[in-house]
Amino acid sequence: MKHEISEKQGATVVAFTGEVDLESSPVAREILLKCLESTSKVIVDLSEVTYIDSSGVASLVEALQAAKKNGSQFSLAAVSEPTRRVLELARLDKVFTLYDSVDEGLNA
């Protein structure tokens, strides 16, 4: 898994690339929680995520919970097919705010 963090229109966009699994999810978790400490709007770009497992999903859920606690916005954008499938199976697709693209998330 690789990641890239950028600031756009006052929001922090975190883009993950590759596989978010048991090996890499602790890193993903740390990045997301750290971003939420300094920004009130975080958008996670999942377009290049080729695989995500339950530990990766757990990191996203934890970040969402942290955001709700501080009243920050946390959303997922451009969710790749494999990621969408796991979110569906996990019945978490309705829990997250999903945008078709990062831009849509920024303008929302």
Place this chain on the structure above:
Amino acid sequence: MSNTAPGKDRRDPKRFDRRKSTNVSSHLELLSKMSGHLAVTLNIEETIQKALDLIVQFVKAEGGALFLLNDKDDSLVCKASAGPVDIRGISLQAGEGIVGQCVSENSSRIVRDVQQDPNFDHSVDDSTGFQTRSILCTPMTVHTEKIGAIELVNKHDDSSLFSDMDLLMLQTLASAAALAIHNAHMAEDLVEQERFSRELELATEMQRSLLPASRPAPFPVCGINLPAHEMSGDFYDFFELNDGRICFSLGDVSGKGMDAALLMSKTSSLFRCLGKTLHEPDVLLATINRELCETAIHGMFVTMACGLLDPATGEVQLANTGHEPPLLHARDGSFTPIPASAPPLGIMPLVAGNDGIRKETFNLDGGTLYIFSDGVTEGDLQDGSRLGIEGFKKIIRECIDIPVAERFAAIISVLGNAEGKRHDDITLIAIDATNPCLNENIRDNQGAMIVRHTFPARADELQAVREVVSKACDDCGCSPSMATDIVIAVGEACQNVVRHAYKGIAEGTATLEIVCKDGIIQFNLQDSAPPVDPEKMKPKWPKELGPGGLGICLIHDIMDEVEYLPVHSGQGNLLRMVKFIERTN
């Protein structure tokens, strides 16, 4: 002064109350200021200097010194100093001077007027030119642990001497300072421990990287090393020579500490380097011995067996220096030990040949050669007994029909005492030209395709497992979307083994067997971890957000059948998952 003050106070109770309350509130203010200052720093030097400065300022002393107790020799060393004379670094013996007495008797002292005190030692004043008039000293303790003492010298106002109130104040502030110093000490210890663990992790990783990567079939040598602690004193290695023969070895360094681990690294490096040019196991061991003896560490030695296999013919040449006899398990079921012909390496000069290290030559002839460390045969079992060589043979006999890697898993599963702990490193290699160890991909006699993948139960192995699963799904004709789902389910099952079954205690292995036949694809995932309760492995959808148990839910959602089966060796877990295939065509 303290004798006259109460008299005045008695005459004017209001004034006394006001003064007392002013004192108490400013006292509390200082305490809170001090705690605030001290809380932000966990650096010990900074903490003590800050604490002393604040106390000197508040008690209005001309100078002060903070002494810390040196655990090693009970001396007191001045670590912080305030005022005109810097006395940092001076050291007092236990019980020496007012400070020493305070600490050893664990009681405070007030010397209102040193000129009236016959015990006052004038030497420091004489050498520094400073004139001491009045001294306050109190020990610092946390619970019953002595930390040191704080000494204040001279009330700032030239005319006055220290009062009982000043002492009371110093005592209170000193206990706050003691706590802060104690915390800073703990923080320093913690940082030091953290640094040490990080270095140990790096060393462990480095050492694991010295072990050879497992090779796919039909490579005939495979091995496993499970250190009892972070570092291992055992090693194994194998590599191919240009002529197709395979050089292999297993060694065990005496002792179990970091020194053993370093000697292990050295010996395995010598083997790898020299083994590429010296193609005779007896000559190779003699050469490694010479190197080890040249830089001998007193009292340390290495037992080692090393050999060469010609996979084309099954011929093996083996030499053994001081190592537990390797066992050849022949096709007819008999076991032949190959005893050592020479003492362990690193003790005395040894020559190759009949007068020293002998080389045995034999043919595997469809059998398997096992080399193992004494952590295997001397390993504790749950009932308190040891596995022993007979116990080892028994498991090998029972597991003759399963792949070598699973035989390893069966042996490892029984090792460990009642608490599941192992006291010695466990290292094992098997040389088997007809039954390659890992990652088989074969068809059984009913034409079912079988893929076997044995992997260390580690997070960084999961990606490779998913690739194997994905490929098998493809080969079995699953649709791409079904293959995606199956990869998710099997990935979660393997993840559970890594995360929960072994609980990070020891690094075990797991074997995934994939059977594809008659419109189904079946996954058998076996580990040798302590058995899990199948009741706990049932899906429970969380009512609200909460990822616990999510993996199990995904497995049950995707797979058509999920069940836990009994394991024939009695330990470990076997999870069977079945999916009915909708074929792409």
